Amino acid sequence: MAFDLDERLGDGRVGFFTDTSICIGCKACEVACKEWNQVPDDGMEFTGMSYDNTVGLGADTWRHVAFVEQRRPLGHQEPGVGEMDFRWLMASDVCKHCTHAACLDVCPTGSLFRTEFGTVVVQEDICNGCGYCVPACPFGVIGKRENGPKKSGAGESGGTAAKCTMCYDRLGAGEEPACAKTCPTDSIQFGNLDELRERAERRLEQVRAAGTTSARLYGHDPGDGVGGTGAFFLLLDEPEVYGLPPDPVVTTRDLPSMWRHVGVAAVALLAGFAATAWRGRTR
Amino acid sequence: MSQAVDQTPSQTDVRMDGAAGLRGEREATPGSAGRRRERLMVPKADFDSYYGRPVLNEPTWEAPDIGGYLFLGGLAGASSTLAAAAELTGRPRLARVSKVGALCAIGGSFYCLIHDLGRPERFLNMLRVFKVTSPMSVGTWVLTAFGPAAGCAAATEVSGLYPGLGRAATLAAGAIGPAVATYTAALICDTAVPAWHEGYREMPFLFAGSAVASAGGLGLLAAPLSEAAPARRAAVLGAAVECAAAARMERRLGALAEPLKRNRLLRLGEALSVAGAVAGLTLGRRSRIAAVAAGAALLAGSACTRFGIFKAGMESANDPKYTVQPQRRRLAKRGAERDLG
Numbered sequence A: 001m002a003f004d005l006d007e008r009l010g011d012g013r014v015g016f017f018t019d020t021s022i023c024i025g026c027k028a029c030e031v032a033c034k035e036w037n038q039v040p041d042d043g044m045e046f047t048g049m050s051y052d053n054t055v056g057l058g059a060d061t062w063r064h065v066a067f068v069e070q071r072r073p074l075g076h077q078e079p080g081v082g083e084m085d086f087r088w089l090m091a092s093d094v095c096k097h098c099t100h101a102a103c104l105d106v107c108p109t110g111s112l113f114r115t116e117f118g119t120v121v122v123q124e125d126i127c128n129g130c131g132y133c134v135p136a137c138p139f140g141v142i143g144k145r146e147n148g149p150k151k152s153g154a155g156e157s158g159g160t161a162a163k164c165t166m167c168y169d170r171l172g173a174g175e176e177p178a179c180a181k182t183c184p185t186d187s188i189q190f191g192n193l194d195e196l197r198e199r200a201e202r203r204l205e206q207v208r209a210a211g212t213t214s215a216r217l218y219g220h221d222p223g224d225g226v227g228g229t230g231a232f233f234l235l236l237d238e239p240e241v242y243g244l245p246p247d248p249v250v251t252t253r254d255l256p257s258m259w260r261h262v263g264v265a266a267v268a269l270l271a272g273f274a275a276t277a278w279r280g281r282t283r
Numbered sequence B: 001m002s003q004a005v006d007q008t009p010s011q012t013d014v015r016m017d018g019a020a021g022l023r024g025e026r027e028a029t030p031g032s033a034g035r036r037r038e039r040l041m042v043p044k045a046d047f048d049s050y051y052g053r054p055v056l057n058e059p060t061w062e063a064p065d066i067g068g069y070l071f072l073g074g075l076a077g078a079s080s081t082l083a084a085a086a087e088l089t090g091r092p093r094l095a096r097v098s099k100v101g102a103l104c105a106i107g108g109s110f111y112c113l114i115h116d117l118g119r120p121e122r123f124l125n126m127l128r129v130f131k132v133t134s135p136m137s138v139g140t141w142v143l144t145a146f147g148p149a150a151g152c153a154a155a156t157e158v159s160g161l162y163p164g165l166g167r168a169a170t171l172a173a174g175a176i177g178p179a180v181a182t183y184t185a186a187l188i189c190d191t192a193v194p195a196w197h198e199g200y201r202e203m204p205f206l207f208a209g210s211a212v213a214s215a216g217g218l219g220l221l222a223a224p225l226s227e228a229a230p231a232r233r234a235a236v237l238g239a240a241v242e243c244a245a246a247a248r249m250e251r252r253l254g255a256l257a258e259p260l261k262r263n264r265l266l267r268l269g270e271a272l273s274v275a276g277a278v279a280g281l282t283l284g285r286r287s288r289i290a291a292v293a294a295g296a297a298l299l300a301g302s303a304c305t306r307f308g309i310f311k312a313g314m315e316s317a318n319d320p321k322y323t324v325q326p327q328r329r330r331l332a333k334r335g336a337e338r339d340l341g
């Protein structure tokens, strides 16, 4: 049901390859994103979730660094914490800019649109804040801002949906997105999607050969439930460990079938009333 | 310290202009150094999550608005169809209450819909596009066609003016009514919310049944006994379909049905619908008071069902287990199929 991208985009599509094996959890991407996009604050809370007090993506968090502590080994590494195995996984999460984007499909105003770079962006002056995109996103990325100027800076765009734009304004000027620009280890790489996919394959082989056999790519496969993502990842454990769905599917894939079921139910409703009304007449 | 800082530009080697920048010594491969001592492995939990946080973002929809919207939309749509059927079979008073009820319900559901928008003043932005991929877009257009028809039907009925126009409007509203009553199933199923999405085969029938039962309830409540026969039968039919669809859905969803099964509102809704339908058909034939009570029970039952479905969906979205486990099972199944083939 999602409209066909491949034809329209050709090879102009850009994306992120986030290589979590070299993320050091500095959160520079979170900061750069907030600064560049003037994303309002989303509360100060101590969560106790390792070094992560950002919690997850939403209207006012467009990059989120996850911190996972595990009593498991990382490759051949000797963690040096006594008799305990230990590894620390860090990963910078972001909107996946899906090939088949549910948020875009269900948006009733056309506020969410596909850009010339193949990314998915909200036009906040069109958005009426219906919130349909929020439960539609299979990754829990997009959110709706509070109405009104309750939070600092939210006044202008209060009540509307918001998420990562892959720095639409910077792309137009030939610049890479703020998070990729700032990432000190190149864990976040930006570029032509096909090229990034090739590079990711090479990197995966390298990491596996070095002993971290649990490494895998996530979102790189155009055959997956969302047609592959524009922002994909090299992960060191199962996706759900990082809060990502293991097998995301764009909800509109089943929409034709849903409409058929609705149609049958509607006709049945009509027939039901007709039967109840006319049955008495003939008696 | 000297100023001998590396002057290599700190950029990734893929850029918009296609020029490859320099990539320094950045081939760090974590875990490649050292040699491990042997240790016991910590067994893996059977299901992982990120600190128990939900995978999905919680729908921002408010229960009173969207739950109310589901209920009122169903009541409005089904009442219009009942009104048309009553008019065509010569039951003017049943037709009248159904038309007025439909208008009030559709007014209420418009209010709920607009009230839930973050920017209500931009409601009309939904009329700048028509998208079949968005049930909300389709629904807005359906309501835009239905609202005036239902309004005209009720206004001409009450005022007695323009009977010809009134009849046309009644029939139009009656014809669009089923779409109004059932499209909301596609609306909630077309999301990533596990209990809603996976239940998409039964949801339209559950909603249709619940809508028919509520319209029957309204007829029982407000129409005289002599004309309420179709309402009584509709209530029984609607309640039966609603319960059957719910039972089938719970069976098919397996472990994912937990939030539905333990939802008290859903159980209460079913009980009220069944009790109302049975009471309407038996005592409600003779006693006006019994008919009123049965009608009220049916309306309350339908409302409970819709709020229950809403709540159960929210619950399934807020627990990562309902997102991760079905997807894991799907992957495992696909893997097994691949191995066999």
Ligand code: SF4
Pocket (backbone or CB within 6 Å): A095, A096, A097, A098, A101, A102, A103, A104, A120, A136, A137, A138, A139, A140, A141, A142, A163
């Ligand atoms: S990850 Fe979510 S918000 Fe981003 S494009 Fe996909 S569906 Fe839309």
